[in-house]
Amino acid sequence: MDFLRPASWEEALAAKAEHPTAVPIAGGTDVMVEINFDHRRPEYLLDLNRIGDLYEWEVGEDSVRLGASVPYTRIMEHLRAELPGLALASHTVASPQIRNRGGVGGNLGTASPAGDAHPALLAAGAEVEVESVRGSRRIPIDEFYTGVKRNALAADELIRAVHIKKADGPQQYSKVGTRNAMVIAVCAFGLALHPETRTVRTGIGSAAPTPVRAKAAEEFLNAALEEGGFWDNGKIITPSVAKQFAELCSGACNPIDDVRGTASYRRHAVGVMARRTLTWTWESYRGTDGRANQKGSVA
Amino acid sequence: MRVNFTVNGRPQEADDVWEGESLLYVLRERLGLPGSKNACEQGECGSCTVRLDGEPVCACLVAAGQVEGREVVTVEGLADFAKQRAERGGCATGACGTDGKAGTSLQDAQHWAAKGQDSQTGEGTELSPVQQAFIDAGAVQCGFCTPGLLVAADEMLERNPNPTDADIREALSGNLCRCTGYEKIMDAVRLAAARQGEAV
Numbered sequence: 001m002d003f004l005r006p007a008s009w010e011e012a013l014a015a016k017a018e019h020p021t022a023v024p025i026a027g028g029t030d031v032m033v034e035i036n037f038d039h040r041r042p043e044y045l046l047d048l049n050r051i052g053d054l055y056e057w058e059v060g061e062d063s064v065r066l067g068a069s070v071p072y073t074r075i076m077e078h079l080r081a082e083l084p085g086l087a088l089a090s091h092t093v094a095s096p097q098i099r100n101r102g103g104v105g106g107n108l109g110t111a112s113p114a115g116d117a118h119p120a121l122l123a124a125g126a127e128v129e130v131e132s133v134r135g136s137r138r139i140p141i142d143e144f145y146t147g148v149k150r151n152a153l154a155a156d157e158l159i160r161a162v163h164i165k166k167a168d169g170p171q172q173y174s175k176v177g178t179r180n181a182m183v184i185a186v187c188a189f190g191l192a193l194h195p196e197t198r199t200v201r202t203g204i205g206s207a208a209p210t211p212v213r214a215k216a217a218e219e220f221l222n223a224a225l226e227e228g229g230f231w232d233n234g235k236i237i238t239p240s241v242a243k244q245f246a247e248l249c250s251g252a253c254n255p256i257d258d259v260r261g262t263a264s265y266r267r268h269a270v271g272v273m274a275r276r277t278l279t280w281t282w283e284s285y286r287g288t289d290g291r292a293n294q295k296g297s298v299a
Numbered sequence: 300m301r302v303n304f305t306v307n308g309r310p311q312e313a314d315d316v317w318e319g320e321s322l323l324y325v326l327r328e329r330l331g332l333p334g335s336k337n338a339c340e341q342g343e344c345g346s347c348t349v350r351l352d353g354e355p356v357c358a359c360l361v362a363a364g365q366v367e368g369r370e371v372v373t374v375e376g377l378a379d380f381a382k383q384r385a386e387r388g389g390c391a392t393g394a395c396g397t398d399g400k401a402g403t404s405l406q407d408a409q410h411w412a413a414k415g416q417d418s419q420t421g422e423g424t425e426l427s428p429v430q431q432a433f434i435d436a437g438a439v440q441c442g443f444c445t446p447g448l449l450v451a452a453d454e455m456l457e458r459n460p461n462p463t464d465a466d467i468r469e470a471l472s473g474n475l476c477r478c479t480g481y482e483k484i485m486d487a488v489r490l491a492a493a494r495q496g497e498a499v
Contacts, residue, residue: 001317001318001319002318003300003318003362003364005364005367025362025365027360028360028361028362028365029342029357029360031362032321032342032359032360032361032362033340033341033342033360035319035321035362036321036340036341036359037340037341041319045318045319045362045364047362047364047365049365073354094342094473095342095345095472095473095474096355096451096469096470096472096473097342097345097348097355097356097357097451097473098342098357098360098473100354100355100356101356101357101360101361180472181472181473182343182472182473
């Protein structure tokens with residue numbers, strides 16, 4: 001095994017081009033487990049810790065450019081206002097020790113269906129900035145996950161940053177596990193209201209071969225909210241609408257039975273989380289943005 | 300490969316390090332510092348918790364090559380680290396005004412043993428406040444999880460001198476203990492926080 005320690009991003013790209021089998025390591029919270037347990041013996045480890053650029057973030061007008069290695073701890077501390085869904089998801093990652101090391105770039109690189117960040121990224125809307133010596137490109141998050149632990153990266157590409165849309169409305173994140181800390185999600189759900197476009201986006205984790213959006217559920221809810229004038233009148237969402245939304249979210253799952261839970265439990269739990277997160281975000285919308293539009297009604 | 304880094308305030312050099320080796324292995328097997336415990340090797344248990352450039356991390360998940368040029372504090376250096384912090388008003392790394400005597404030598408660290416001060420006679424080794432609190436509160440049973448808990452608890456008290464119970468639970472959520480049921484550990488951290496408050 002060789003340990004490559006590029007001092008700059010350009011050096012890292014050159015190293016990855018020269019050794020396409022090199023395994024990038026940043027926080028190490030996935031890679032080191034595989035090495036410790038002898039599940040993986042890469043020919044080259046490509047250490048990204050010296051590349052300071054990957055630990056920085058910029059808050060732009062519409063989006064946040066989040067460096068691939070920004071630890072979850074920093075996201076929780078500094079980006080709660082801009083990226084509330086991702087901040088909530090970050091808080092469910094493992095433990096303080098892991099959150100001090102791990103970041104979204106690693107979650108994307110590993111592309112496990114159970115990665116905690118994915119549902120939040122899908123719900124918020126994001127693009128993954130990847131680069132190789134051939135050039136840079138941005139992959140829409142919906143096209144990024146291609147299979148179980150597979151992503152759209154080419155062999156010579158590295159993840160540099162994620163561009164995540166700044167929240168324009170309430171966002172929520174929910175995760176099922178046996179305890180609060182140190183659990184791999186049995187399943188997870190992210191929801192973001194986008195009042196500017198009057199749309200809702202979702203993200204489902206650990207309930208399909210890849211993280212997925214519940215697109216049929218989103219379309220149904222978008223239409224129902226529009227039809228009922230909910231965005232303007234800020235009324236409580238009709239229980240039948242919430243129920244239908246939850247059922248469609250369950251239907252978007254394609255889970256398996258495994259040690260953490262059964263397929264039918266996952267489907268059920270995703271429905272419950274969908275209904276709850278819809279209620280939480282909608283209550284928040286009504287309490288803030290929605291209030292101005294309410295016609296003297298009392299919640 | 301060779302790895303140069305700072306351990307408990309002193310520069311150290313580890314030779315013949317395998318490229319896939321963890322920081323934990325380097326500390327225990329190359330430097331002879333077995334205070335950081337090796338249990339799950341997957342970041343689940345927190346018993347190998349050390350400070351890496353000030354942040355608590357699982358040493359088993361840090362590749363040895365990643366610590367080149369960086370600063371590590373292990374449980375063996377915790378007493379000195381806490382002392383320096385108290386004396387320097389927050390800076391424990393020695394970065395702000397080194398006198399060359401800061402830190403714990405490898406030899407001292409290798410022979411370090413937790414001989415707490417006897418509350419009756421006042422005899423014994425000086426411990427960090429959190430270590431003394433663990434002894435006084437009876438928070439140590441088999442002791443295997445203790446080093447990781449001490450490093451994690453000490454870091455939380457540095458950051459948050461007046462923690463709520465929820466803060467303590469959150470800060471220690473990455474450290475498993477199979478003996479105590481955590482109640483005595485909670486007592487110990489509350490005690491350390493209270494003593495820290497009195498001392499100011």
